[in-house]
Amino acid sequence: MVNNAYLGLIRQSQRAFEMDYQVQLSFENVNSPELGGYDVDHVKVAEGLGCKAVRVFEPDQIAPALEKAKALMQEYRVPVVVEIILERVTNISMGGADIATVVEFEELAERGGDAPTAIALLD
């Protein structure tokens, strides 16, 4: 589960209306200040519902968290939630009108290391 504390797709679509209105999910969670405003404490909720959960804040933690999730699934046979805390605002490549004018918001891959798991490698 990727958490940017936003209705991200609707936030992105509201750019066309020059607003960022009623799409924020951020709030000061008095029970979980360590979340830094990142919405609901999904780890506590998942655990309360009988599941296991892992939260990740940094990119290098993602791989170990996914491995830990697999081990927890095997051990407990319950759903395991991996919550990945994302940057609040990222615009994902998207076209508004036609397939010839999809907008790329990030820099593109120029060498293999930029997209190391692409299906056909650069370089």
Add this chain to the structure above:
Amino acid sequence: MPRMTAARAAVEILHREGITQAFGLPGAAINPFYRAMRDQGEISHTLARHVEGASHMAEGYTRAAPGNIGVCIGTSGPAGTDMITGLYSASADSVPILCITGQAPVARLHKEDFQAVDIASIAKPLTKMAMTVLEAAQVPGAFQQAFHLMRSGRPGPVLIDLPMDVQLTEIEFDPETYQPLPVYKPAASRAQIGKALDLLAASERPLIVAGGGIINADAADLLVEFAELTGVPVIPTLMGWGAIPDNHPLMAGMVGLQTSHRYGNAAMLESDFVLGIGNRWANRHTGSLDVYTQGRTFVHVDIEPTQIGRVFAPDYGIVSDARAALELFVEVARERAAGDLPDYGVWAKECQARKSTLQRRTHFDNVPIKPQRVYEEMNKAFDEHTRYVSTIGLSQIAGAQFLHVFHARNWINCGQAGPLGWTLPAALGVATADPSATVVALSGGYDFQFMIEELAVGA
């Protein structure tokens, strides 16, 4: 003749139509059906925490394997209205699920009885049949017809609404000699397939657009065989993703405004001919129809006659089940391969070259994490047999842009309806159908929260 309650007859029919699993929750007006299910003993039941969750579980269960039909059950009134979103999703994506609801006794239907809503009228536009069964003796026929309709033509859901007294009425019914009705699937003729191949052979840069109908027809192997035989590159739609493995040299990328690859859109813009099979030209796939269609010849094959021409007029349309059409495409192409079909090797290599150059960056080290990096790590962590489930939002869009799928039914995605909350219960349905699989549900925070209580069902 054996005598039993109409509810018991319905359960006997479910069993004989191959149902082994149901999702739902009991309530006052559906208790006779639950009693019959408990007594009959052949159908496992998963207790959902929200009735809408049960309907999405049923859909995930259907999508997990060819021939599966998910069943969801609830009481009268709000249980039925809660499942309407599930019927919309299943109907829009051509997925058969059977929704069974309890209802107030027949004599009280007109009296604004407690939790007695006209669910059949509400469900009508979202189902192939929605019926409140008023005569107990009609119950066997209603269920028999339900399975016939769900499996015939364009697959889709059915709702059967059973008043309390109808469920409890005893009827004559012989389960031993029950048999399912024949399933109707239209099939292309040789002349039609020959004409489509003539149009293809007249082109220089053809593409096949492979839709979810190919997966519904369990015909992914035939698609790959036809593509290899003709050398024509394939564009899977979001519903058809996995029909050809991502790493196949003829997989040319996905096309669209959102869930698309840069190389997929570039291939489409370069093409001069498109053969669509089991697809519906969804607007997020085509974008502006002028740009999508200009300078291209289109052939459209679909199982539902009224889908031909719905979005735009193709140059040629064929009404056929995708499997039946692909069997003939393979057969006729093989006859012609001797020299009648052009060599598309150069064009296929151009598509392949775009695939290895037109990429988006995923390797970011930023903190907080950029989403692109998440999918890069998922590609490393999960193998080719992983079964992804997703619904809507930036997570679904980015997932489609960056993840990899290698087998049909390993990208189980809500296409047309996109209801927030679908992912988690649908994933539970997939995991129920295929308990040994690694099922990875991909959600954003809001999708996750919509049906978060269903986590307890999996716990």
